Amino acid sequence: MIENQGRRIGDNSDPAPYDFGGAWQPSEIELTRRVARRKRNQRNALIAAGSSAVVIGSLIVVLVTSPGWIALRDTFFKWAYGVEILPKILLGFTTNMTLTVIAGSSVAIIGLMIALIRTSRTPALTPFRFLAMIYVDVFRGIPMLLVILLIGFGVPALQLKGVTNNVLVLGTIAVIITYSAYVAEVIRSGILTIHPSQRAAARSLGLSHFQTLRFVVLPQAIKRVTPPLLNDLVALIKDTGLISILGVTDAVRAAQIQTAKTFNYTPYVMAACVFLAVTIPLTRATDRMLRRTLERQNAQGQA
């Protein structure tokens, strides 16, 4: 409003009246606003820093002044010992990473297939739709630890010929079965959010049902659910630690072995740090991607 008043056509000496970007100088009122804004920002930054110092400082004080602090520090945070056993934990952690890669890629494929079956309408797939629904309901409803125990100890007990007794393989299968159920639901929800008008447009261009799915629906759906899928990847990385219950020497098991030797819990803390070193960057990346997706959607207004 204020700028407009200063730019009435009559008193405009500018040779190009529509070049609003020309010789513009901020007005008095704008300059006062800027000063006020800068002051407010400075004050906000000060408040944020002050409150952080108070909260974090008092947490540290409570921890350090507690009666058991010295004993706890020696059992959980003996850094020299931690550094000494770190290679063993890292060696175990390679098992977690291998498992993540194998399970992650299998889950992506199986989860996608189940999502497609559940969203299909072909009459021939009706029994599979029903089975897929039961599968998802069951494996999302059982704690993964139980699935690992049931498969890891149950399958060898059956003494089937030609079926492996390798607990690492069985544990991986248990992880894949559980996570595929979760991922299938994430992808399915993504498919369902694509507006029917996109399908209508694709079909009216002559694309078949499959082509519509392949070129129009899935690319948009997958893009939309990438942040929640990355979330599941982070969860998968740390949940691979659960197969240590079967005796697989992963990072968690390696820490447990060390702890059992010395009755010092520092290896657990070290194992936790190793997991965090991978999961925190991934979580941050997911956050950033989610924020960008939201910004893009809001900028578009409507799809």
Place this chain on the structure above:
Amino acid sequence: MSTPVLRVEKLRKTFGSEIVLQDISFTVPEHTATVFIGASGSGKSTLLRCINLLDQIDDGVIKLDDHDISGADIDPDEVRKKLGMVFQSFNLFPHMTVLENITLAPTKVQKVKNEAAIHEAFELLDRFGLKEKADQYPDRLSGGQQQRVAIIRSIARHPRLLLLDEITSALDPVLVNEVLSTVRDLKGEGMTMVLATHEMGFAKQVANEVCYLHAGRILEWGAPTAILEDPKHPETREFIKRVHEAGRL
């Protein structure tokens, strides 16, 4: 007279107990445009969706080039290869560039070679002044530009018949004109079209025949001047009067 491109006979469409269209009969000869006018909810969009087999009809016959496309054994994908449809809400694919939007159907459905499809897409974009937008994503385009891309996407497949469903309703008045002039160009090139529109002035310019749709029936039809300037039916007269009052004629 040669066979019309489209012949609709006694079409009926219901949603549950609600009758949306009944007794709809009309023909669209080659190189002509038939325009459907009528209030919102009069069944215009449903009619176009029925012709495109996006909605299933409950009675009647639809013939494309004298070939029944409403039969039970018809493959809708085959029929839709011969039809083009443009929607009120553009419905461009947001994850594809303008060029990819246009070449998708020719390469995947008509199996045209990639280079040939791209070449033709550029020709069309150039003709409608959108060449420099080829590599942009739809959300970077204005509504009018998006709708013109949607029209190009539709005609790049060389349809026998183009269905335009209120293609200017989501646009502001300035952008409406650029879209309408695109349609006028297509008409001039001999494209056969069926349109549903609220733009009466435009209807007068491009239509060979105007049909006034009221509560699911064609109440009155004829030359555009006859329907828009001298309607016989009281309902039509009332509708045209209201359009006049709204300043849209």
